[in-house]
Amino acid sequence: MSLKEKLIIGGREKIKLTQVSRNRVYARIDTGAKSSSVHCTKFWLEKKHGKEILYAAILNKNHLMEFHAFTIKKIKSSNGISEKRYIVVLDVEIGGHTFRTEFTLSNRKKMQNPVLLGRKFLRGHFVVDVARKNILSGKHL
Numbered sequence: 001m002s003l004k005e006k007l008i009i010g011g012r013e014k015i016k017l018t019q020v021s022r023n024r025v026y027a028r029i030d031t032g033a034k035s036s037s038v039h040c041t042k043f044w045l046e047k048k049h050g051k052e053i054l055y056a057a058i059l060n061k062n063h064l065m066e067f068h069a070f071t072i073k074k075i076k077s078s079n080g081i082s083e084k085r086y087i088v089v090l091d092v093e094i095g096g097h098t099f100r101t102e103f104t105l106s107n108r109k110k111m112q113n114p115v116l117l118g119r120k121f122l123r124g125h126f127v128v129d130v131a132r133k134n135i136l137s138g139k140h141l
Contacts, residue, residue, distance in 0.1 A: 007095065009122070011130040014137035015115060016093040020058045020065065024137070026113045027092075029128055033118035035075065035087075036101055039108035043086060054086055056105055059114055075104055092121070095136025099125065 014024040017038065043056035054067040071087045085104040092099050101121045108114050122128065129135065 006127045007097070007125060008135050009094070009126040009128055010133040010135040011128065012113065012133040013094055013117075014134060015117075017058070017115070018091045018093050018098065020063075020090065021061060025059060025115055027094075027115035027117050028111075028113040029117050029122070029126075029130075031119060031122065031128055031130075033078075033116055034120060036103050036118045036121045037085075037106045037108065037116045038090070038103040039111075039114035040105035041107050041109065043105055054088070056086070056088070058090075058105070073104070092117070097136075 009029055011029050013027055013029060015027045016022070016024045020038075038058055039060065040056050040058050041060065043054060045052050045054055047053070051068065054070045055064050056067065057064055065088075067088050069089070072084050073087055074082050075085045076082045085106060087102050087104050089100060090103055092101055099121065101117075103115075108116070
């Protein structure tokens with residue numbers, strides 16, 4: 001995709017995680033972060049029919065999500081501490097466009113935004129103008 005075809009995105013945008021909620025939430029756009037993450041404080045594994053299933057309450061929703069496909073990776077946070085995190089795939093709707101991407105489940109309660117979108121999400125689709133916000137989502141609030 002050429003630079004002319006890429007979408008311009010702000011440093012902060014309203015997005016919708018379509019499998020999680022009908023409501024939009026703020027996401028921080030972070031070119032310094034490799035992966036994306038979503039707020040989740042309650043999650044656990046259960047075995048069903050011999051397979052592990054991940055249950056997670058994403059964005060503090062009462063509705064539990066069930067993931068049959070997930071991975072676990074060691075992630076190094078911005079403070080340099082490594083931890084194992086569950087990774088799930090979710091659809092992100094922004095500015096009338098939908099993209100599928102991986103999210104690590106992490107406690108973002110102390111962060112200003114419940115979602116962080118990193119380079120893996122941005123690569124190939126977006127150019128970031130950090131001085132602005134709601135460039136794409138402002139048209140579709």
